[in-house]
Amino acid sequence: MTATTDEVRTDGLHKGLRQRHLTMIAIGGVIGAGLFVGSGVVINEAGPSAFITYALCGVLIIMVMQMLGEMAVAKPHTGSFSQYARDALGNWAGFSVAWLYWYFWVIIVGFEAVAGAKILQYWIDLPLWVMSLVLMLLMTATNLYSVKTFGEFEYWFAGIKVATILIFLVTVTLFVLGLWPGAQLDFSNLTAHGGFFPNGKTIILAGMVTAIFSMVGAEIATIAGAESDDPERAVTKATRSVVWRISLFFVGSVFLLAVILPWNSTELGASPYVSAFEKLGVPYAANLMNAVVLTSVLSCLNSGLYTASRMLFVLAREGEAPQRVTRINSRGVPIYAILLSTIVGFLCVVAAYLSPKGIFSFLINSSGAVILFAYILIAASQLVLRRRAEAEGRELKFKMWGFPYLTILTIVAMLAILVSMAWRADTRSQITLGLVSWGALMVAYVIIRARKKAPLTSDAPATS
Numbered sequence: 324m325t326a327t328t329d330e331v332r333t334d335g336l337h338k339g340l341r342q343r344h345l346t347m348i349a350i351g352g353v354i355g356a357g358l359f360v361g362s363g364v365v366i367n368e369a370g371p372s373a374f375i376t377y378a379l380c381g382v383l384i385i386m387v388m389q390m391l392g393e394m395a396v397a398k399p400h401t402g403s404f405s406q407y408a409r410d411a412l413g414n415w416a417g418f419s420v421a422w423l424y425w426y427f428w429v430i431i432v433g434f435e436a437v438a439g440a441k442i443l444q445y446w447i448d449l450p451l452w453v454m455s456l457v458l459m460l461l462m463t464a465t466n467l468y469s470v471k472t473f474g475e476f477e478y479w480f481a482g483i484k485v486a487t488i489l490i491f492l493v494t495v496t497l498f499v500l501g502l503w504p505g506a507q508l509d510f511s512n513l514t515a516h517g518g519f520f521p522n523g524k525t526i527i528l529a530g531m532v533t534a535i536f537s538m539v540g541a542e543i544a545t546i547a548g549a550e551s552d553d554p555e556r557a558v559t560k561a562t563r564s565v566v567w568r569i570s571l572f573f574v575g576s577v578f579l580l581a582v583i584l585p586w587n588s589t590e591l592g593a594s595p596y597v598s599a600f601e602k603l604g605v606p607y608a609a610n611l612m613n614a615v616v617l618t619s620v621l622s623c624l625n626s627g628l629y630t631a632s633r634m635l636f637v638l639a640r641e642g643e644a645p646q647r648v649t650r651i652n653s654r655g656v657p658i659y660a661i662l663l664s665t666i667v668g669f670l671c672v673v674a675a676y677l678s679p680k681g682i683f684s685f686l687i688n689s690s691g692a693v694i695l696f697a698y699i700l701i702a703a704s705q706l707v708l709r710r711r712a713e714a715e716g717r718e719l720k721f722k723m724w725g726f727p728y729l730t731i732l733t734i735v736a737m738l739a740i741l742v743s744m745a746w747r748a749d750t751r752s753q754i755t756l757g758l759v760s761w762g763a764l765m766v767a768y769v770i771i772r773a774r775k776k777a778p779l780t781s782d783a784p785a786t787s
Contacts, residue, residue: 341474347481348474348544348561348626354484354572357537359616362577363591365530370521370586371513374578376530381569384538386733387698388545389723390705392562395545396721397712399554403546404701405637411707412700418643418768419761420700421634423693426760427539428631429664430690432459432624433671439620445613455672462624463665466632469654473629474547480622487615488572491596495579498603505604509582516585531740532750538573539694540623541565542701543630559721631664632657643771685756692744692757695737702734 366373391404400406405424409417440454447454465476494503501508513519520526544561580595583602590598594616600608636657639648648660671686709726712719723730744750 343478347478347485348547354481354488354619357533357539358573358576359596359612359619360594361533361537362573362580363595365533366577366581366584366586366591366595368522368533369527369530370517371519371581372524372527373530373581373586374574376527376534377569377573377577379527380531380534380538381573383535383698383733383736384541384569385565386723386729387701388541388562388565390702390730390733391542391545392558393719393721393723394705394708395558395562396555397708397719399558400637404542404697404704405634407704407708408700409641411704411711414641414772415765415768416700416704417641418638418771419764420697421638421643422764422767423697423761425631425634425638425664427690427693427697428627428634429667430671430686432462432627432631432664432668433675433686435620435624435627436668436672437675439617439624442613442617442620445610452672452676455675456669458621458624459665459668459672462621462628463661465625466628466661467656467658469656470629473625476625477622477629480618480625483615483618484622485572487596487612488576491599492571492575492579494603494605495583495599499579499582503603512582512585516587521586528743529747532744532747534573535740536691536694538569540626541568543626546630546633555720562721628661628664628668632660635660635664642775643768689753689756689760691750691753692741693760695741696757696761699734699737702730702737706730706734 362373362377365376369376394407395403398407398410405417405421408420436455436458437451439458440451443449443454443458444451466473497503498506499509545558580591580599583599584591584595588598594609594612596615597609597612600612605611635644635648638644639646639660645659645663648657648663650657650659652658674681674686705723706727709719709723709730741754745754
């Protein structure tokens with residue numbers, strides 16, 4: 324029998340998300356301001372071949388989602404990959420993944436609040452901090468009311484983003500094929516300005532750092548799935564849809580951008596989608612796209628708060644965060660987990676106002692590599708749990724492709740990206756600060772375990 328949407332789970336959270344919410348959370352999770360703005364940076368860097376960079380990053384995200392799908396269908400859990408890391412690798416891994424992921428999202432929440440305020444300044448002449456504060460308060464209220472409210476907001480935010488990308492794909496395809504009024508068949512921008520690889524073939528790997536960060540968010544569906552009325556079906560459907568979403572939204576749209584605009588155009592740096600629509604003669608393109616990017620920012624802020632609060636909630640249940648964080652209100656919402664995550668977001672806004680090139684820059688850079696650390700631990704967890712399941716003769720309903728070879732290859736590829744970041748001067752600080760952040764977490768972990776008087780030798784992987 325299907326559970327009702329207001330059913331209360333054993334941990335007190337409500338199953339307030341429906342299938343349509345999970346579908347849109349999964350679809351919208353990978354469409355953020357990073358695509359609408361960051362894609363121009365990648366094209367400027369790699370040239371017309373930038374869509375290959377997105378395709379390679381897309382493959383990595385798809386692999387990670389397949390691994391997560393396998394684990395989430397077998398064992399739906401609010402902590403998602405933090406719990407799987409704990410089961411597979413030990414308490415230190417679950418602690419690491421949860422805090423690293425929480426840290427990543429609370430910093431992104433502050434960053435997106437500032438980014439959203441800057442977009443609002445396009446229309447409203449108010450101080451940056453005032454509008455950042457308004458956006459933070461709005462999204463905090465949305466998350467505090469109920470998980471269903473979060474789902475509804477995310478459903479409509481994601482719907483606007485998806486509709487915009489689809490309109491872009493259809494209209495620009497007609498333009499490049501010469502089927503748009505005043506247009507003619509023209510693919511010359513792919514080779515006309517220094518060739519398909521104007522900066523060399525290896526440069527397509529350099530852009531992977533920016534590209535992969537713009538795709539972060541697909542995994543939120545595996546966390547939200549635990550608060551849906553049918554976790555197994557929701558996670559399976561969300562995971563399987565990742566392939567076409569990334570192929571269409573990222574690879575397809577970036578390819579069309581490279582066709583319609585010269586890769587070395589200054590227009591790409593600001594907002595490539597605005598420039599593309601303006602080339603088509605779409606009226607008020609700048610206003611329309613700024614509104615869409617604002618929606619993307621709010622969506623990211625909304626889902627970031629949700630994700631961070633659930634990670635903190637799970638940590639508190641494990642005794643690795645203040646116990647007050649486990650308190651839930653009558654609507655099944657972990658209010659203290661949300662408020663604590665929000666406070667960090669507010670502090671980021673203050674840091675952006677007081678010290679944009681100091682504290683705020685440090686926070687953004689220190690969170691840059693942690694998502695890759697988390698992804699590597701996810702892949703390692705799946706490797707262990709899958710082998711354990713096979714050894715115990717358990718049948719899995721959803722499986723990772725090409726196990727164990729593709730899992731191992733994915734881990735190696737992500738390690739290669741980290742090495743690439745350490746090699747490049749402009750991203751080296753992200754690796755350094757990320758490792759410092761992880762090191763600090765490990766020190767905190769040792770202290771917490773010592774205070775709980777639990778011997779560190781008890782961290783052997785738990786039986787799932």
